[in-house]
Amino acid sequence: MALDQELSPAHSTRSADWVRLDDLHDDPYPVYARLRDEAPVAWVPAANRYLVTRYANVHHVDNDPETFSADETGSLMKRVMGHSLLRKDGASHARERKAAGVPLRPKAVKETWTPLFRRNAERLLVEMRDAGEAELVSQFAAPYAAANLRDIIGLPEVSPEDLTAWSQAMMDGTGNYADDPTVWARSEAATQAVDDALAEALPRLRANPDDSMISAMLHAEDPLSPAEISANVKVTIGGGLNEPRDVLGVAVWALLTHPEQRTRVLTDPRLFSVVFDEAVRWTSPIGMYPRQTTREVELGGAMLPAGARLGVVVGSANRDPRQFEDPDAFDIDRPRKAHLGFGSGAHYCLGAWVAKASVGQVALPMLFDQLPGLRLSGRRPVRAGGWVFRGLLDLPVAWDH
Ligand code: HEM
Numbered sequence: 001m002a003l004d005q006e007l008s009p010a011h012s013t014r015s016a017d018w019v020r021l022d023d024l025h026d027d028p029y030p031v032y033a034r035l036r037d038e039a040p041v042a043w044v045p046a047a048n049r050y051l052v053t054r055y056a057n058v059h060h061v062d063n064d065p066e067t068f069s070a071d072e073t074g075s076l077m078k079r080v081m082g083h084s085l086l087r088k089d090g091a092s093h094a095r096e097r098k099a100a101g102v103p104l105r106p107k108a109v110k111e112t113w114t115p116l117f118r119r120n121a122e123r124l125l126v127e128m129r130d131a132g133e134a135e136l137v138s139q140f141a142a143p144y145a146a147a148n149l150r151d152i153i154g155l156p157e158v159s160p161e162d163l164t165a166w167s168q169a170m171m172d173g174t175g176n177y178a179d180d181p182t183v184w185a186r187s188e189a190a191t192q193a194v195d196d197a198l199a200e201a202l203p204r205l206r207a208n209p210d211d212s213m214i215s216a217m218l219h220a221e222d223p224l225s226p227a228e229i230s231a232n233v234k235v236t237i238g239g240g241l242n243e244p245r246d247v248l249g250v251a252v253w254a255l256l257t258h259p260e261q262r263t264r265v266l267t268d269p270r271l272f273s274v275v276f277d278e279a280v281r282w283t284s285p286i287g288m289y290p291r292q293t294t295r296e297v298e299l300g301g302a303m304l305p306a307g308a309r310l311g312v313v314v315g316s317a318n319r320d321p322r323q324f325e326d327p328d329a330f331d332i333d334r335p336r337k338a339h340l341g342f343g344s345g346a347h348y349c350l351g352a353w354v355a356k357a358s359v360g361q362v363a364l365p366m367l368f369d370q371l372p373g374l375r376l377s378g379r380r381p382v383r384a385g386g387w388v389f390r391g392l393l394d395l396p397v398a399w400d401h
Contacts, residue, residue: 154212246391287315
């Protein structure tokens with residue numbers, strides 16, 4: 001069967017017609033619990049994919065890239081951003097990952113980027129402190145993540161506001177299954193703006209290498225082409241900004257609503273790293289990513305045809321009671337077991353060390369240290385949303401000043 005052939009639900013042994021996208025957006029966890037129990041690999045018409053919801057099956061898919069390809073046909077991400085490493089398999093993926101990953105290794109994160117994270121957090125805290133209250137996602141988490149990312153990528157002249165707007169417009173494009181022309185126009189304007197910024201950066205970094213990702217891709221042993229660099233920069237802008245923002249909001253909210261855990265963390269700030277990791281498990285910022293079968297295969301009791309589009313639901317795998325005891329609880333004392341919030345296998349998140357350091361080691365301790373009495377302001381209810389990407393939509397907080 002041709003890989004791009006449209007597959008009908010009839011190919012599935014189990015169809016979950018009852019799943020609604022609105023429910024997934026508002027609170028996906030009860031839906032995931034039912035899917036894991038009744039149909040762990042199910043055709044879900046609303047998502048137009050087979051959703052894989054148990055930990056063991058998700059882990060299996062991630063670690064068998066020959067059967068479960070990242071190179072999805074008809075991928076809107078490829079249409080919007082070009083063919084980045086995230087949608088490649090095998091040797092071509094490994095070549096690009098090797099080049100792009102150099103500045104994201106633990107040593108570079110510790111020595112080069114962590115001082116930058118501190119400066120960026122300090123600057124934002126100084127701006128906020130006297131107000132005594134803020135919406136923490138838009139006023140701290142988002143600008144912090146953007147300010148960090150632009151230097152890591154190698155576009156220091158781009159404003160955090162522009163980077164944030166480009167990221168949102170491109171991500172809206174990758175989800176534009178409704179084919180809305182306004183969404184395409186906005187995502188095309190954003191990708192053009194990234195390419196314009198790159199046209200300025202490439203000659204500069206070719207002549208003067210620095211510690212950034214663009215420089216690493218240009219000066220690799222096997223240098224990447226401008227088209228490869230462009231796609232990888234776009235996917236990093238799309239994927240490296242919202243996730244640290246979202247885990248930061250979730251982690252703060254978790255501590256503000258679990259006072260006994262907060263007290264322990266404040267007496268032993270090394271525990272902020274555990275808070276970070278538990279927040280990624282509990283409310284995984286990337287809740288679902290796609291894969292496509294290259295052959296007919298049995299998975300979790302379902303027979304999948306070749307070319308089947310899968311949704312790998314790490315947001316569900318990380319709440320699977322077969323893997324984690326009392327999985328819906330936020331609990332920094334739970335036995336540490338590997339979660340799948342950064343994926344696993346060949347595409348394991350390249351930015352995991354950046355995220356751990358910028359959120360777990362810098363932003364969380366600084367926020368709780370410099371905003372005494374940090375609490376929910378109660379002005380509006382806290383809101384969370386999303387399932388493909390999930391985070392807080394509104395986190396009104398206050399502190400003593
Ligand atoms: C808490 C924050 C983050 C989370 C939860 C997260 C999650 C993920 C996940 C689940 C994947 C695998 C997706 C797949 O297999 O299809 C991934 C890949 C990736 N992430 Fe992250 N990410 C985070 C932060 C970052 C940051 C800060 C950067 C950049 C500095 C980044 C760059 C990347 C890249 C380049 C890939 C593609 C790797 C590859 O294809 O080999 N991520 N991330």
